[in-house]
Amino acid sequence: MPELPEVQTAIDDLLSAGLPGRRILEARVNRPGSVKPLDPDQFSRMVRGLVFRGIRRRGKYIIFTMSGDLSILAHLRMTGQFKLSSTADGTDPHDRVIFSLEDRRTLRFHDTRAFGRLLCTPSPGDILDRLGPDALDPALTPVQFTHMLHSRRRQIKALLLDQGFIAGLGNIYCDEGLYRAGIHPLRRSDTLGSGEAILLLHAIRSVLATALRNRGTSLGTGETNYMSGGKRGENRSSLQVYGRENQQCLRCGSIIKKIYVGQRGTHYCPVCQPDQRK
DNA sequence: AATACAGCCTGGACGC
DNA sequence: TGCGTCCAGGCTGTAT
Numbered sequence: 001m002p003e004l005p006e007v008q009t010a011i012d013d014l015l016s017a018g019l020p021g022r023r024i025l026e027a028r029v030n031r032p033g034s035v036k037p038l039d040p041d042q043f044s045r046m047v048r049g050l051v052f053r054g055i056r057r058r059g060k061y062i063i064f065t066m067s068g069d070l071s072i073l074a075h076l077r078m079t080g081q082f083k084l085s086s087t088a089d090g091t092d093p094h095d096r097v098i099f100s101l102e103d104r105r106t107l108r109f110h111d112t113r114a115f116g117r118l119l120c121t122p123s124p125g126d127i128l129d130r131l132g133p134d135a136l137d138p139a140l141t142p143v144q145f146t147h148m149l150h151s152r153r154r155q156i157k158a159l160l161l162d163q164g165f166i167a168g169l170g171n172i173y174c175d176e177g178l179y180r181a182g183i184h185p186l187r188r189s190d191t192l193g194s195g196e197a198i199l200l201l202h203a204i205r206s207v208l209a210t211a212l213r214n215r216g217t218s219l220g221t222g223e224t225n226y227m228s229g230g231k232r233g234e235n236r237s238s239l240q241v242y243g244r245e246n247q248q249c250l251r252c253g254s255i256i257k258k259i260y261v262g263q264r265g266t267h268y269c270p271v272c273q274p275d276q277r278k
Numbered sequence: 279a280a281t282a283c284a285g286c287c288t289g290g291a292c293g294c
Numbered sequence: 295t296g297c298g299t300c301c302a303g304g305c306t307g308t309a310t
Contacts (some may be wrong), residue, residue, distance in 0.1 A: 001303060034285085060304080078287085078303050113287045115304070154280070170301070224289055224302085263283075265302080270303080 002076040002137055003060060004168030004231060005208055006226055010082055011055050013064060013229035017084045023051045034096035034111065035118050046120045047072065047099070059131045059167025063124055071124040072107070073117075079224050080116030083108045094223070112223045135168040135204055135273040146197035149189040152264045156192070157185035160204075166188065172217055172242045175267045177204035179241040180210045185259070200263040211235040219243070238250070241267040265270035 003012070006031075015274060027047045029040035037044070051067040062082075064072040069228055074080070083095075085106050087126050097109040109118055116268045119127070132148075133140040153161055159165050160174045169177070177184050180203035192200070211217060216233030226233060240250050246256035249269040 003304095077305075079289090093297085110287070111287095113303085115287065150281090158281090161304085198281080219302095221291070222289065265305095 001078060001159045001170055001172060002080065002226060003170035003173050003211075003216075004057075005173070005211035005214075007057055007060050007234070008166075008212055008230065009233065010076070011057055012227045013027070014055055014082060015083065017229070019052050019084065020203055021052065022105070024048060025100045027100075028098045029096070030098065031096040031114055033114060033118075034109065034116060038120065041120065043097075043118070043120055046070065052066070052096065058134055060170070061128060066120075068094060070122055072122055073119045073124050073127060075117050075118070076111070077113070077115035079112040079226075081110045081227060082274055083110050083230075085086055087259060092248075092254050098103050103178065113128070114146055128158060131163050131167040132165045133167065135166055137210060140166075140201075142198040142201050145192045145201045146192075149192055149197050149200075151190075153188050153190045155261060156187045156189050156200075157181060157264070157266055161262065161264065168208070170215045171264050171266075172239065173204065173207050175242045176207045176239060179268060179273060182274075183267050184235075184277070185261050186275065186277055188277065210238050214238060241269060243267065 014231055017182065024047050027044045029035050029043055032040050035043040050070060052064055053067060054065040056063045056065065060075060062074040066072055071121065095108045095255055096111045096114060099107040101107060105242065110117065114144050129185065147197065157174055157178060160169050161171070181196065181200040183192065183200055212267045213244040214233055214235035215228065215231065216226060217239065218232035219236065244256045245267055247256055248254070249256055250271060252271045254269055254271040257270055
């Protein structure tokens with residue numbers, strides 16, 4: 001599932017493949033829903049002739065800075081991937097949007113489950129300004145993070161998943177961060193001591209940094225599996241709780257539990273993350 | 279303000 | 295083997 005490390009890996013791969021500087025000759029939208037709320041013709045007309053200038057990330061959004069003061073915002077959601085091919089390969093039914101580039105390569109937005117979106121806009125801030133600070137933004141200090149947690153009173157796991165609170169975390173790295181910080185996923189955010197809050201931010205960043213080094217987490221195989229640059233991510237072996245329900249905790253040997261928090265599967269160790277709800 | 283839940287999708291895992 | 299059923303996930307919109 002693309003979360004911050006997977007999105008960053010996708011960006012890094014596009015950068016090293018030399019996407020910046022390339023011009024879009026034409027865009028074909030195979031699935032109208034993938035460019036909503038624009039309609040396919042509108043989208044194609046808008047991006048035709050634009051040149052990729054830069055690629056950045058904010059939370060889980062990819063921001064392609066384009067010529068003409070436009071941006072293309074991409075959200076991969078569950079199964080979105082960008083594929084850059086040197087030739088016009090055979091058609092794939094899951095290539096939702098296909099960009100023909102001036103250098104004869106093709107950039108494909110491949111998305112099995114079709115949850116992902118591409119948006120071309122002059123004002124990406126309309127969307128990005130709704131996000132909280134990026135989890136890896138050094139401007140987010142432990143002290144600020146502590147204040148943020150104390151100003152809300154929600155279950156910590158649900159809060160970390162809220163992109164308007166902090167941007168970039170998804171289900172996997174939330175569970176991993178809470179585990180490493182020893183915090184129960186149902187703890188209310190305003191009951192965390194400042195020591196715990198600081199530990200949590202550090203744990204989250206450490207989990208993300210490891211995942212980034214491993215090029216993200218790929219789980220199963222096949223169509224729904226995360227890949228970038230034609231390669232799987234190697235982070236799965238670094239996961240300590242996610243997907244390990246009914247297995248032993250690697251730290252204390254207790255059995256990892258799975259519960260649901262806000263309709264999301266949530267994995268934790270009942271001993272290492274004691275329930276101290278107030 | 280927080281929570282719940284449907285809806286968007288479809289491959290893959292599972293049970294029979 | 296082949297069918298049916300359920301699940302996974304991020305995010306938005308609506309209702310409570």
